[in-house]
Amino acid sequence: MDWNLIGIWIAAFLTLSIYSVLYQDNPFYRFAEHLFVGVSVGYGIVLSIYQGLIPFAWKPFEAAVTGESFIGFIKLIPICIGLLFFARLSPRHTWLIRYPIAILIGFGSGIAIPNVLRANIFEQTRGTIEPFADIYAGTLTGWGIFEAILMVVGVVCTLTYFFFSVEHRGPVKWLSKVGIAFLMIGFGSAFGNTVMGRVALLIQRVDFLLGDWLNIIS
Amino acid sequence: MKRQVPLALCFVFGIAMIFTRFSPHSVSQWIYEEVISWVLIIGPFALVLATVTLIQTHTTRIRRRTEHWQYSLVVFAGLTIMVVIGIRFGPQDSIFEWLYNNVQLPMDATMFSLLAFFIASAAYRAFRARTFEASLLLLTAVVVMMGNVPMGDFIWNTIMSWSPWADKVSEARQWILDNPNLSARRGIILGVSLGVISQSIRIILGIERSYLGGGD
Numbered sequence: 001m002d003w004n005l006i007g008i009w010i011a012a013f014l015t016l017s018i019y020s021v022l023y024q025d026n027p028f029y030r031f032a033e034h035l036f037v038g039v040s041v042g043y044g045i046v047l048s049i050y051q052g053l054i055p056f057a058w059k060p061f062e063a064a065v066t067g068e069s070f071i072g073f074i075k076l077i078p079i080c081i082g083l084l085f086f087a088r089l090s091p092r093h094t095w096l097i098r099y100p101i102a103i104l105i106g107f108g109s110g111i112a113i114p115n116v117l118r119a120n121i122f123e124q125t126r127g128t129i130e131p132f133a134d135i136y137a138g139t140l141t142g143w144g145i146f147e148a149i150l151m152v153v154g155v156v157c158t159l160t161y162f163f164f165s166v167e168h169r170g171p172v173k174w175l176s177k178v179g180i181a182f183l184m185i186g187f188g189s190a191f192g193n194t195v196m197g198r199v200a201l202l203i204q205r206v207d208f209l210l211g212d213w214l215n216i217i218s
Numbered sequence: 219m220k221r222q223v224p225l226a227l228c229f230v231f232g233i234a235m236i237f238t239r240f241s242p243h244s245v246s247q248w249i250y251e252e253v254i255s256w257v258l259i260i261g262p263f264a265l266v267l268a269t270v271t272l273i274q275t276h277t278t279r280i281r282r283r284t285e286h287w288q289y290s291l292v293v294f295a296g297l298t299i300m301v302v303i304g305i306r307f308g309p310q311d312s313i314f315e316w317l318y319n320n321v322q323l324p325m326d327a328t329m330f331s332l333l334a335f336f337i338a339s340a341a342y343r344a345f346r347a348r349t350f351e352a353s354l355l356l357l358t359a360v361v362v363m364m365g366n367v368p369m370g371d372f373i374w375n376t377i378m379s380w381s382p383w384a385d386k387v388s389e390a391r392q393w394i395l396d397n398p399n400l401s402a403r404r405g406i407i408l409g410v411s412l413g414v415i416s417q418s419i420r421i422i423l424g425i426e427r428s429y430l431g432g433g434d
Binding site: 003006007008010011014015018019021022030031032033034035036037038039040041042043044045046047048049050051052053056057074075077078079081082083085086088089094095098099100101102103104105106107108109110111112113114115116117120121124125127128147150151152153154155156157158159161162179180181182183184185186187188189190191192193194195196198199201202204205208 | 223228236258260261263264268269289292301330332333351397402408417421
């Protein structure tokens with residue numbers, strides 16, 4: 001049995017089933033949609049077990065049980081904390097779910113502060129003002145100087161638009177209006193890139209249907 | 219016990235992650251790596267709980283015979299097949315990979331490609347160059363889309379052959395992405411980052427407690 005061929009036919013059937021919703025909602029689309037939910041959740045569970053639980057919990061714990069490294073017993077703590085998620089299923093003990101959630105939230109908040117500071121604030125600010133060092137050194141052309149000034153103007157005006165601590169009147173109003181123009185350009189670029197990304201996926205699916213499945217194009 | 223301990227845990231883990239990030243000491247680095255491994259262990263349990271909730275929802279649909287309840291069986295079939303094969307043989311197994319490549323991947327790509335149709339339809343209805351800002355958004359989107367594909371180049375060159383901007387759409391797209399687009403993005407990133415930091419501090423210090431939910 002040629003499993004590759006069967007796979008191509010199944011993939012083609014599911015692709016056409018999903019595209020059939022463009023006409024109207026129908027049983028084929030609903031079948032594919034529900035299958036997609038089930039398969040995706042199943043895939044996520046398998047990956048999280050094999051990339052999270054087994055290497056970080058099971059293997060160290062197994063090593064501790066066999067006497068290789070007793071430090072693996074410490075993994076019992078996060079396992080027990082993780083099991084507290086299931087307290088959600090018992091109305092009397094629902095409050096216990098706060099423990100693992102608090103740990104995950106605390107971890108996320110703690111790790112966000114230094115990372116966001118470094119990557120999003122220091123680096124972005126550096127990237128914005130760095131060309132001025134080149135202007136000072138005299139290595140930037142007239143167009144480069146214009147681009148450097150445009151960058152600073154864009155960043156300042158965009159931030160002004162989001163600055164609600166002062167009323168947007170007078171110069172602040174005009175700065176925020178320029179900020180809106182920059183934002184529109186940003187949203188237009190994001191929209192254009194998103195459309196082209198989706199169209200690329202569409203082309204890839206059509207290429208699959210016409211090439212791999214029907215063999216109309218090579 | 220019900221609220222104070224979670225607040226204390228949140229504070230301890232938050233502060234630990236901040237300080238260990240700035241300290242190169244070996245003990246600090248061990249704590250940092252250990253906490254990350256703890257989170258990687260705790261995280262999958264949340265996914266399992268989410269799956270239990272999904273199963274409960276679909277079981278209820280089947281039991282009550284609500285409209286289209288038969289499709290809930292399809293959810294169970296997909297979930298069971300992937301989990302049983304994946305856990306029994308591992309994600310590197312050929313059957314699991316076959317299921318991923320021929321069932322999940324095509325549906326994933328097709329679902330996302332559907333957005334091309336919905337975006338086109340939404341854009342047709344929403345994109346009216348009524349104001350200066352709307353025109354700017356429309357013009358930028360057109361230039362970026364045309365600069366992305368050879369066909370766009372061809373259309374642009376045909377229309378703009380009389381102007382000095384012929385053959386320039388790819389350069390125009392790149393310039394827009396590297397300059398005005400980047401400055402707007404930087405403004406947004408800086409604003410969002412300041413918001414993330416202030417919210418994180420509020421959470422760690424226990425000022426923001428909405429994640430604890432209501433009740434005692």
